Amino acid sequence: MEVLHYFGAALGIGLCVIGAGIGIGKLAAAAGESVARQPEAADKITGAVNLPLFLLEGVAILGEVFTLLIVLMK
Numbered sequence: 634m635e636v637l638h639y640f641g642a643a644l645g646i647g648l649c650v651i652g653a654g655i656g657i658g659k660l661a662a663a664a665g666e667s668v669a670r671q672p673e674a675a676d677k678i679t680g681a682v683n684l685p686l687f688l689l690e691g692v693a694i695l696g697e698v699f700t701l702l703i704v705l706m707k
Contacts, residue, residue: 642704646697653693
């Protein structure tokens, strides 16, 4: 039974990374399509995409840190 919390932590980190990867991929794909359609608006699109990308990556890192804290505090 002692191994189950490690399995839960691994599952939590995996889901967090997969979710962030899917979100970042969709956001980057949409930005790439937008720049391909309107190259003159590339600066505005890049500026508008950067903040959500950083926030999404920060959420993934926080999820990993919290999961590791749970494992290490056990």
